[in-house]
Amino acid sequence: MAATIRLEIVTPEKVAYAQEINILEGPAVDGEIGILPRHAPLVTCLKTGILKVTKDGERIKIAISDGFMEVKPEQINVIVRTAELPHQIDIERAKAAQQRARQRLDSEQEIIDYARAEAALNRAIARLKAAGHH
Numbered sequence: 001m002a003a004t005i006r007l008e009i010v011t012p013e014k015v016a017y018a019q020e021i022n023i024l025e026g027p028a029v030d031g032e033i034g035i036l037p038r039h040a041p042l043v044t045c046l047k048t049g050i051l052k053v054t055k056d057g058e059r060i061k062i063a064i065s066d067g068f069m070e071v072k073p074e075q076i077n078v079i080v081r082t083a084e085l086p087h088q089i090d091i092e093r094a095k096a097a098q099q100r101a102r103q104r105l106d107s108e109q110e111i112i113d114y115a116r117a118e119a120a121l122n123r124a125i126a127r128l129k130a131a132g133h134h
């Protein structure tokens with residue numbers, strides 16, 4: 001049987017995921033990172049994107065927006081602003097958010113909050129990707 005490590009994904013609202021898993025891959029601030037059981041301890045920032053969780057031969061995608069990851073010998077703690085599993089994602093809502101953000105970024109107005117619109121776009125894209133709609 002493949003080795004496992006406990007993964008907990010927590011947001012300010014809830015425990016989004018808590019399972020024994022085999023592999024975690026995700027968007028660390030300095031590039032994609034892969035964690036296997038018995039990985040060396042580390043703490044890193046996570047960017048908005050997709051966590052890929054391999055468990056019992058299946059790989060699921062979880063949309064996250066930015067936060068932190070702490071890797072300990074027996075457990076991975078992910079603390080993020082938001083996290084959604086594929087079945088929790090409202091695709092129409094994400095498409096609408098994506099469109100709103102694109103319109104803001106394309107607008108000629110000078111007083112747009114570019115970083116905010118770009119972050120909203122990245123969240124929407126991550127949700128659509130996790131739900132298999134991008």
Ligand code: ATP
Binds near residue numbers: 127
């Ligand atoms: P929107 O403009 O649609 O609210 P947003 O990116 O601004 O999107 P967030 O502030 O990141 O939304 O999230 C607020 C809450 O709504 C969080 O609990 C998040 O998990 C949830 N959420 C946001 N978008 C979706 C979605 N498309 N499907 C399911 N839950 C979502």
